[in-house]
Amino acid sequence: MYRIRFHGRGGQGMKTASRLLGTAFFLAGYQVQDAPRYGAERRGAPIFAFVRAAKAAIFERGIIREPDLVVVADDSLVPVPMAGVLQGADPHTVMLLNTGESAETWRHRLNYPGTLLTLPAEAAERAELRFVGATCAGAAARLLGVIPRETLAAALHQELAAHGEAVVQRNLDQALAAFDAMAEHAGCVGEGAAVGLDRAPAPAWVELPVDPADAAAAAIHAGATSVEVRTGLWRILRPVIDYARCNRCWWVCSEFCPDSAIKVVDGRPEIDYDHCKGCMICVAQCPPHAIAAVPERQFSEAKA
Amino acid sequence: MSEQIATIYKRMKDLPSTHILGAGTPMCAGCGGLQALHEVYDILGEKTVFVNAAGCMTLLAVYPFTPFRGSWLYTSMSSAPAGAQGVRDALDILLAKGRIPPEEDLAVAVLTGDGSAYGMGLSATSGAIERGLDFLYLCYDNEGYGNTGQQTSPATPHGAKTATATGPAGFGGYKKDLFAIWAAHRPAYVATVIGTEPLDLARKIEKAKAMKGPRLIIALAPCPTGWDFDPQQTVEVGKLAVKTGIWPLKEYENGQVTHTKVPSQRVPVEEYLKKQGRFAHLFAPQRDEATLAEIQAQVDAYWAGMEGEQ
Numbered sequence A: 001m002y003r004i005r006f007h008g009r010g011g012q013g014m015k016t017a018s019r020l021l022g023t024a025f026f027l028a029g030y031q032v033q034d035a036p037r038y039g040a041e042r043r044g045a046p047i048f049a050f051v052r053a054a055k056a057a058i059f060e061r062g063i064i065r066e067p068d069l070v071v072v073a074d075d076s077l078v079p080v081p082m083a084g085v086l087q088g089a090d091p092h093t094v095m096l097l098n099t100g101e102s103a104e105t106w107r108h109r110l111n112y113p114g115t116l117l118t119l120p121a122e123a124a125e126r127a128e129l130r131f132v133g134a135t136c137a138g139a140a141a142r143l144l145g146v147i148p149r150e151t152l153a154a155a156l157h158q159e160l161a162a163h164g165e166a167v168v169q170r171n172l173d174q175a176l177a178a179f180d181a182m183a184e185h186a187g188c189v190g191e192g193a194a195v196g197l198d199r200a201p202a203p204a205w206v207e208l209p210v211d212p213a214d215a216a217a218a219a220i221h222a223g224a225t226s227v228e229v230r231t232g233l234w235r236i237l238r239p240v241i242d243y244a245r246c247n248r249c250w251w252v253c254s255e256f257c258p259d260s261a262i263k264v265v266d267g268r269p270e271i272d273y274d275h276c277k278g279c280m281i282c283v284a285q286c287p288p289h290a291i292a293a294v295p296e297r298q299f300s301e302a303k304a
Numbered sequence B: 001m002s003e004q005i006a007t008i009y010k011r012m013k014d015l016p017s018t019h020i021l022g023a024g025t026p027m028c029a030g031c032g033g034l035q036a037l038h039e040v041y042d043i044l045g046e047k048t049v050f051v052n053a054a055g056c057m058t059l060l061a062v063y064p065f066t067p068f069r070g071s072w073l074y075t076s077m078s079s080a081p082a083g084a085q086g087v088r089d090a091l092d093i094l095l096a097k098g099r100i101p102p103e104e105d106l107a108v109a110v111l112t113g114d115g116s117a118y119g120m121g122l123s124a125t126s127g128a129i130e131r132g133l134d135f136l137y138l139c140y141d142n143e144g145y146g147n148t149g150q151q152t153s154p155a156t157p158h159g160a161k162t163a164t165a166t167g168p169a170g171f172g173g174y175k176k177d178l179f180a181i182w183a184a185h186r187p188a189y190v191a192t193v194i195g196t197e198p199l200d201l202a203r204k205i206e207k208a209k210a211m212k213g214p215r216l217i218i219a220l221a222p223c224p225t226g227w228d229f230d231p232q233q234t235v236e237v238g239k240l241a242v243k244t245g246i247w248p249l250k251e252y253e254n255g256q257v258t259h260t261k262v263p264s265q266r267v268p269v270e271e272y273l274k275k276q277g278r279f280a281h282l283f284a285p286q287r288d289e290a291t292l293a294e295i296q297a298q299v300d301a302y303w304a305g306m307e308g309e310q
């Protein structure tokens, strides 16, 4: 059985990627499961989607813990623990990263045990990211080596037809280019062993003492507890204020920020990077253009 | 007319520069609904209890996290105003029995999406207005069932693509006029607002806050996810909604409707439509002149009907 996990942020098309790959597998004669997985978070938050494909009926259920292939649409997710990109990766697992850096750099940085490949980071522009799903699906299809080029194209037509010819064509170009670019690595992903009930690990039972209701689900008396949630992790671009240009206007940035992530202290705006989701409204609206959009990866590089 | 009551929000600099809505909510980056909510909450203040029908904003308060400073009650899509009645009654009883002092009284605010306000919750709202319930209703109108993936709602505009209007022409129906429906009940106050016009919004919420009885506000909420535009365009899209005249800013009071911000030279409505992927099929592969002209004609007819009124 093939087990493939796609990681991205809400809005980057990983649900589409898993759907495209799943349909391509199906058209190639496989039994397939494909499903996105996300919680209450929305656009920008880490999400994943997965595909299982096998020639025989699939009885395995739930999320994939032992992937044969991990595709990461956005390399800023790799260091985010809650994204779980590296979960279950072993020497058998092929990892495909969409990144501006070299595979060598990432292999070294992660001390990665398996094969690590990169897609050229063509999708640095946020508006282009919506097509990265097709790119990921196309590249994954080639790495698996069991999906013919025409089958990939047919799957794409079938899944995206409702969006009109222009969208289909654009995605098709991306998917096939990625398919072709991966020729050198065709078929490098191998099928993982079937995990039958006999091989399933014994459940790790946890004793849960019965707590009084008010201790088990305590009443919250504090206000604004949402600040404990670090939505700053959603960001791929960081707004940075150039205080030499900020003319201390009527706090346009702070007023329009949907997330209460810009406070004004003595007329001076301060961005709360723990919570800024990176919508870039402030960048677009600042009257003297004092706020720049800087890719987050520049900051993680500076730290590394 | 709106100038009769002295406002403390005379210019932009009078708007609050600190915000009481907590950060860290699960709303999408660039959510126009959240933008309107934080502006409204700044004016209403901490002593507000929110009664919230199912929708995107249900996710604001997911135990143990909440961006609010006080309580929040969750109801079904059809019954938020009924929930507000219960909260108001409970507060009134506590006040009457002396179990809370008057200064601990709370304002009761209903918070719902358009699916609830224009559709499933309309009957409960009608009843609450009829009973003269002392509450404020804030509807953030993202013109669809956003939380479940932007299906068509009774607020979806003509021609928009939604998850359930996927055909080549988009949604064939027309947006319901909720402002008129609410105003026909003769409540204390009805207004339209948008987060991208914060001064107009602040004055209206300030005014509503000072009143008693049913006060109902519809905030057009540009939705990057459901309307398909880059999140950084939220303010631009919202401003165009006002400049093109497709979202008239107005208020109803004492049987009279007043427009609070009349676009002097209306920008062609297609400038607004063009920015949004949900209308992309009106422009490519070829322009759908008939639909574009129809939408423009409706906007023009609206404002022609308003002439002499301001």
Ligand SMILES: Cc1ncc(C[n+]2csc(CCOP(=O)(O)OP(=O)(O)O)c2C)c(N)n1
Pocket: B054, B055, B056, B057, B076, B077, B078, B112, B113, B114, B115, B116, B117, B120, B142, B144, B145, B146, B147, B148, B153
């Ligand atoms: C009676 C009922 N039907 C369907 C649902 C499922 N549901 C949950 S949220 C939602 C969308 C609500 O749309 P809207 O009121 O516009 O709020 P938005 O999601 O756009 O914020 C739906 C259909 C429900 N909760 N209750």
Ligand code: SF4
Pocket: A042, B026, B027, B028, B030, B031, B032, B033, B034, B056, B142, B146, B147, B221, B222, B223, B224, B225, B226
């Ligand atoms: S779907 Fe739209 S309304 Fe809902 S949270 Fe996202 S941007 Fe806001």
Ligand SMILES: [Mg+2]
Pocket: B055, B113, B114, B115, B140, B141, B142, B143, B144, B145, B146, B147, B153
């Ligand atoms: Mg809605």
